[in-house]
Amino acid sequence: MSSGPVSSGPVSSGPVSSGLVIENLVAGYGGVTALNGVSITAPPATITAVLGANGAGKTTLLRAISGLVKPRQGNVLLDDQDLTGKTPERLARAGVAHVPEGQGVIAELTVEENLRIGMMSRRVTRADKVKSLAEAYDRFTQLADRRRKLAATLSGGERQMLVIARALLARPKVLLLDEPSLGLAPRVMAQVMDLVVRLSRDSGITIVLVEQNARAALAIADTGVVLNLGKVVATADARALAQDVALRHHYLGF
C-alpha cells in the first residue's frame, strides 16, 4: 500500500514488536482511585500474572487497558502505538482482547453467534469466516457439538472455553483474562490454564492474567505482578515470586 523501503513496511507481527507497556496508570470510579500509578511491561508471547487481594485494583487495571475505564493519567502502549484513552471498540480493533470476569458469554445468543461476534473487530471475507470458525471448532471440540445451542445451556467450563475461543477469533495481540478459573472444577481449571500456556507459547499472544488463585497463576506465568491498594508492590520472575514466603503470606495468602 505505502511506498518506501520494504524492510520498514508495516509488518504487524515483526520482530520489533515490544508488547504491552503500561506506564504510571491512574484510574478509578467517581471519587475512588482504584489504580494509583501502575507500571507493567508485558513482552510479546509472555504470560504476566497480576495478583493481589480483593480491591487491589486488578480488574480496574484490565478495564483501563481495554478502555472500559478511561485512565486519568499514564499511558497504554501496544507495540509502541499509544492507545491511551481510546474506546473499547477501537482498542479491540487494535488487537486488545478482554475477557471480563464471569460475564463474557452472551447467554441469549447461540454458541456460533457468540463466536461470530469475535470476528467483528477485523475485516474478514466470507471464506475467511468459515475457515476461522472451523479452526475454532477444531480446537474446542466440545463447542462444535453445541454450535446451534444457546450459550445459556453451556456449563461453566464450556462458557469459559467459549469466551476464550471468541477472543481468539479476533486474532488479538494481547489477551486480558480476568479470573478465568473462577467457579470452575479443578480439572476444568487445569484445562483452562493449560490452554493459556499454549496460547502464549504456540500462538505468540501476550497474556495478562488476573487471578485470585495465585498459586495456579504463578505456576504458568513468566512474570508475576503483585498489586495492593492500587499500587505495584512487587514485580518479579514468577518462580521467584512463588518462593518468596514473606510476600506470599503478606499479599497472596498461601
Add this chain to the structure above:
Amino acid sequence: MVEFMQFTLSGIVFGMIYSAIALSLVLIWRGTRLLNFAQGGMAMFTTFVAIEVIYKTGNYWAGFAAALAAGLVLGAVAEVIVIRPTIGKPQLNSVIVTIGLLIGLEGLAGILYGSQYRSFPSSFSITGIHLGRTPLGVSTSDVFVVVAVLAATLVLAVAFRYTSAGLRMRAAAFNATVARLSGIRVARVLTLGWALAGLLGALAGLLVSPSTFLYPNSMDTIFVFGFTAAVLGGLDSPAGAVVGGLILGVGLSYVGGYLGSGLTAIFAMALLVLTLMLRPAGIFSSGRLRQV
C-alpha cells in the same frame, strides 16, 4: 355472528398498527432501555412529510416512500443529536428529553402545517370487501395495512436473525460491554436501531392516518395504544409486541363495538394496569429475571 367477525377483522387491522408502534418502541427499548415518548410525534411528522409530497407529486406511493425515508432519517438524527448526550446520565434525563422532542415536533408541525385536521389518502380502495353477500367490514386498504406490517416485521426478523448487522444489534442489546470489547461500534448500532424504529413509526403513521385524520396531536392516542401493546407483550420481546398489538386491537374493537367507543381508552388503561400488576415483564416473559 357477522358483527362479531367484522369486529374481529377490523380489530386485527388496527391491532397491526399498534403492533408497528409497539415494535418500534421495543427496538429502542432493547438497545437503550429507554421508552421513546416521541415515537408518535415522529410518526405524525413523517406523515406530514408524506402529505406534502403527495400534494406536490399527486402520487400516493411517492409520499409513502418519502415518509419511510424521513422516518429513517428522523430516527437516526434524533438519536445522534438529542439522545446521545444523555447517555450515561440518569435515566430520567433521557425520558424527559424524549418528551421534549415530542413537544418540539408537535409544535413545529403546528407552525409548518397548521393545526387543523387534514384528511389523509389511503393506499387502496376503502370500499368494504364482501364474502359472497356478507360484508366483511374491512377494505382492500385494510388488507394492505395487515400485509405491510407483517412484511416489515418479517423482514426485520429475518435481518435480525441472519445478517451481520442484525447480530451486532442483538449483541449490543443483550450485552453492550461484551459487544464493545468485541469491536462492535455500539453507538452506531444504537443509531441504526433508532432509524429502524423511525421507519416503523412512519409506516404506522401512514397506515393509521386515513382513519384518524392528521393533525399535530393525531398520533397521541395511537402511541398510548402502541405503548400498551408493547407492555402487554413485554418491552423486550419483538414477537410479544406484535401479539400484544393484535390482542389490544381486537379487544378494543370488541369493547368499542359492543360497549361503546367511549370505553376503549379506559379498557386500554385497565389492560395496562393489569399487566403491570400481574405480569410486569409482559405476557411473553419467561418469568426469568435478568441474568447475573
